Amino acid sequence: xxxxRATLLQVAQRAGVSRSTASFVLAGRHLDMRISEDARQRVxxxxxxxxxxxxxxxxxxxxxxxxxxxxxxxxxxxxxxxGRAIHGSLAAAVAHGHLLFIGETEGDPxxxxxxxxxxxxxxxxxxxxxxxxxxxxxxxxxxxxxxxVLLNCLTRxxxxxxxxxxxxxxxxxxxxxxxxxxxxxxxxxYLTGTPARHVFxxxxxxxxxxxxxxxxxxxxxxxxxxxxxxxxxxDAVSRALRSGLRPRVLICxxxxxxxxxxxxxxxxxxDIPEDVSVVSFDDSELAAWLRPQLTSISLPxxxxxxxxxxxxxxxxxxxGVVRIPMPVRQRASVGKAIDVA
Amino acid sequence: xxxxRATLLQVAQRAGVSRSTASFVLAGRHLDMRISEDARQRVxxxxxxxxxxxxxxxxxxxxxxxxxxxxxxxxxxxxxxxGRAIHGSLAAAVAHGHLLFIGETEGDPxxxxxxxxxxxxxxxxxxxxxxxxxxxxxxxxxxxxxxxVLLNCLTRxxxxxxxxxxxxxxxxxxxxxxxxxxxxxxxxxYLTGTPARHVFxxxxxxxxxxxxxxxxxxxxxxxxxxxxxxxxxxDAVSRALRSGLRPRVLICxxxxxxxxxxxxxxxxxxDIPEDVSVVSFDDSELAAWLRPQLTSISLPxxxxxxxxxxxxxxxxxxxGVVRIPMPVRQRASVGKAIDVA
DNA sequence: AAGGGTTGCTAGATGGGTTTAGCAGTGAAC
DNA sequence: GTTCACTGCTAAACCCATCTAGCAACCCTT
Numbered sequence: 001x002x003x004x005r006a007t008l009l010q011v012a013q014r015a016g017v018s019r020s021t022a023s024f025v026l027a028g029r030h031l032d033m034r035i036s037e038d039a040r041q042r043v044x045x046x047x048x049x050x051x052x053x054x055x056x057x058x059x060x061x062x063x064x065x066x067x068x069x070x071x072x073x074x075x076x077x078x079x080x081x082x083g084r085a086i087h088g089s090l091a092a093a094v095a096h097g098h099l100l101f102i103g104e105t106e107g108d109p110x111x112x113x114x115x116x117x118x119x120x121x122x123x124x125x126x127x128x129x130x131x132x133x134x135x136x137x138x139x140x141x142x143x144x145x146x147x148x149v150l151l152n153c154l155t156r157x158x159x160x161x162x163x164x165x166x167x168x169x170x171x172x173x174x175x176x177x178x179x180x181x182x183x184x185x186x187x188x189x190y191l192t193g194t195p196a197r198h199v200f201x202x203x204x205x206x207x208x209x210x211x212x213x214x215x216x217x218x219x220x221x222x223x224x225x226x227x228x229x230x231x232x233x234x235d236a237v238s239r240a241l242r243s244g245l246r247p248r249v250l251i252c253x254x255x256x257x258x259x260x261x262x263x264x265x266x267x268x269x270x271d272i273p274e275d276v277s278v279v280s281f282d283d284s285e286l287a288a289w290l291r292p293q294l295t296s297i298s299l300p301x302x303x304x305x306x307x308x309x310x311x312x313x314x315x316x317x318x319x320g321v322v323r324i325p326m327p328v329r330q331r332a333s334v335g336k337a338i339d340v341a
Numbered sequence: 342x343x344x345x346r347a348t349l350l351q352v353a354q355r356a357g358v359s360r361s362t363a364s365f366v367l368a369g370r371h372l373d374m375r376i377s378e379d380a381r382q383r384v385x386x387x388x389x390x391x392x393x394x395x396x397x398x399x400x401x402x403x404x405x406x407x408x409x410x411x412x413x414x415x416x417x418x419x420x421x422x423x424g425r426a427i428h429g430s431l432a433a434a435v436a437h438g439h440l441l442f443i444g445e446t447e448g449d450p451x452x453x454x455x456x457x458x459x460x461x462x463x464x465x466x467x468x469x470x471x472x473x474x475x476x477x478x479x480x481x482x483x484x485x486x487x488x489x490v491l492l493n494c495l496t497r498x499x500x501x502x503x504x505x506x507x508x509x510x511x512x513x514x515x516x517x518x519x520x521x522x523x524x525x526x527x528x529x530x531y532l533t534g535t536p537a538r539h540v541f542x543x544x545x546x547x548x549x550x551x552x553x554x555x556x557x558x559x560x561x562x563x564x565x566x567x568x569x570x571x572x573x574x575x576d577a578v579s580r581a582l583r584s585g586l587r588p589r590v591l592i593c594x595x596x597x598x599x600x601x602x603x604x605x606x607x608x609x610x611x612d613i614p615e616d617v618s619v620v621s622f623d624d625s626e627l628a629a630w631l632r633p634q635l636t637s638i639s640l641p642x643x644x645x646x647x648x649x650x651x652x653x654x655x656x657x658x659x660x661g662v663v664r665i666p667m668p669v670r671q672r673a674s675v676g677k678a679i680d681v682a
Numbered sequence: 683a684a685g686g687g688t689t690g691c692t693a694g695a696t697g698g699g700t701t702t703a704g705c706a707g708t709g710a711a712c
Numbered sequence: 713g714t715t716c717a718c719t720g721c722t723a724a725a726c727c728c729a730t731c732t733a734g735c736a737a738c739c740c741t742t
Contacts, residue, residue, distance in 0.1 A: 002483075002485065002486045002487050053458065053461070053462055054462065055402075055462070055464070056462045056463050056464070057398050057401050057402045057407070057463065057464050058402050060398050061396075061398045061399050061402055066398070066463075068442075068463070077424060077425075077427055077428040077431060078425070078428055080421030080422055080424060080425075080626065081421055083418060083421060083424030083427070084418075084419070084421075086418055086424070086427075086443070087418040087419055087445070090418060090443060090444070090445060091445075094444070094456075099442050099444070099459060099460070099463065100442065100443060100444075101409075101440050101441065101442055102427070102431060102441060102443055103431070103435070103440070103441075104428070104431060104432075115435075117394065118440055119440070120394070121394055121395065121396070121397045122397050122398065122407075122409070122440065123396070123397070123398050142343075144343065145343045146343055230630040231630075234632070256630065259630055260630075263632050266607070285421065286627070289570075289571040289572075289597065289600055289601075291575070291604050
């Protein structure tokens with residue numbers, strides 16, 4: 001049996017004023033409304049004595065502002081690391097005095113519509129529309145014209161109507177290339193993992209890698225094709241090694257691929273980074289656990305989530321695509337190139 | 342500019358009835374209130390034509406029920422896997438027609454108080470109070486006497502006032518022991534990882550392991566002390582192997598420890614499971630990625646989250662501690678014991 | 683003494699629902 | 713012809729804030 005909350009009426013009565021006066025005082029509008037200092041003090045004291053907290057439902061009913069936002073994702077909560085995007089959104093929401101609802105659509109348009117309706121029925125102020133993988137999306141009808149920021153996804157509109165926050169994958173590709181070229185690597189650089197055309201991260205990472213290597217006057221020696229999972233990478237890299245391939249560098253399209261590559265290289269008796277350097281993307285927990293620790297270009301989930309909510313609740317800006325830098329986590333898997341001249 | 346929502350008044354006017362009548366019809370209380378079938382149909386049609394959806398803020402103001410719950414955690418959203426508990430809670434909440442707020446206290450009592458106040462101001466119906474690590478907690482003052490379920494934590498109260506949902510770690514210890522004894526292992530079984538007394542999971546897992554082994558007429562040969570991280574485990578196991586220890590089985594207190602153990606065993610030229618069998622706890626993603634795949638006793642985060650909300654919103658039950666089974670994920674890291682007789 | 687300005691406050695409408703209490707109208711019973 | 717029950721509905725209170733419009737009291741001016 002928690003204590004009954006005091007209402008504004010009770011505060012007003014205790015202070016000997018009307019509800020209106022109490023409301024003005026507590027809203028800090030006493031100057032507007034010319035409330036005497038004496039009355040003000042009485043209201044403030046009464047509110048404190050009764051431990052008054054306004055009923056935000058009642059306030060919101062009147063003001064149409066709930067100070068709540070909803071994060072609608074496809075499967076964000078399911079993914080271990082993408083959960084950090086939720087964490088970042090949450091932190092930014094709280095920093096702006098808002099609370100955060102979360103909801104998952106499982107990628108199902110019917111669930112999505114139901115979920116958004118439920119949020120609208122509760123009068124949420126704004127939405128973060130998030131995707132697990134970076135991709136193009138259509139804004140659901142119910143969200144059109146409302147305050148929405150896209151998290152890890154984009155619309156195809158020529159003139160963007162919404163903010164979109166995505167990781168800067170092209171720059172990340174450049175970073176990976178720079179890590180290698182600065183260590184003197186120019187030859188035997190193989191991409192590991194299939195950069196499927198429809199996978200945003202793969203396409204852009206590859207583009208950045210190509211540009212970065214080209215800028216340093218070199219290029220990829222080839223690609224070891226595989227899915228983005230340890231198993232597939234292990235098989236592919238093992239096969240490549242057995243067929244006589246002797247890479248000097250593997251650029252793995254994510255850390256899971258790197259794990260598979262590590263296992264394959266170890267299995268073939270090759271040392272990292274003495275025989276083969278490895279650089280990867282994502283900087284998941286795994287990267288710091290591998291031996292040697294893996295140099296990886298970080299996917300800043302937390303920042304993505306934070307920035308999305310910041311665009312939603314911070315000072316208004318022209319809608320557009322915000323690309324969040326992917327910082328390099330330099331560790332021990334990239335060695336100096338041996339001069340073969 | 343999203344379309345203006347129709348109000349109950351507009352529905353009533355279009356149907357040619359009063360707000361009261363429209364409300365009764367839409368609440369399905371037409372029999373109670375003796376509304377003619379004709380009037381009922383008119384209201385229903387009007388509601389459909391106007392695409393009427395009730396304003397839940399207004400309803401909640403009156404009924405004191407918001408159909409929202411709050412998940413208050415210390416650092417749950419930060420942890421990759423514990424995020425699945427949020428996912429489970431979310432799914433259960435939605436299944437009961439509720440929406441879920443989340444909030445993080447970072448373990449700070451001041452933030453916690455502020456956060457809970459914010460939730461109470463928004464009239465949430467109930468709380469899930471969650472902890473990252475299983476541990477004893479005190480219920481915050483503001484939550485006393487309200488509907489609260491503890492997720493992955495416990496109170497010390499002799500007579501429990503709240504439901505608590507925790508993983509059944511003792512049974513998990515038994516399971517680990519059973520996996521080994523059924524494969525014929527009796528000797529050279531080493532615990533890996535320090536089961537600190539104040540760490541619930543460690544204490545209970547160890548107790549279960551001891552009981553399980555004893556029931557099969559054997560016991561632990563010793564403990565390789567280390568923190569619950571790959572690095573520490575790698576160092577400790579490497580050191581133990583160098584000092585001449587020849588374990589037949591390592592029971593790792595979690596998958597990260599198992600990763601370190603794998604690395605150390607591999608480094609010493611030992612094969613898994615031919616030379617050494619490994620069993621572990623948590624069944625994180627990692628377990629399926631290691632070579633050979635790791636047999637691990639699963640920490641069912643999703644189930645924990647689901648069950649907590651189920652206890653909150655499902656049929657009322659006597660408060661008490663609910664232990665969620667930790668299923669065995671049998672993979673390839675445990676081999677048959679070689680008969681040394 | 684009438685008119686105007688200022689000060690300090692309040693009545694009451696408003697938001698959009700739920701729910702209690704009760705009112706007409708009809709038909710049947712006595 | 714009165715009483716009664718029943719049917720079908722509605723007025724208005726209620727939840728708890730916000731906020732517009734305006735009132736009473738006082739002082740000052742002319």
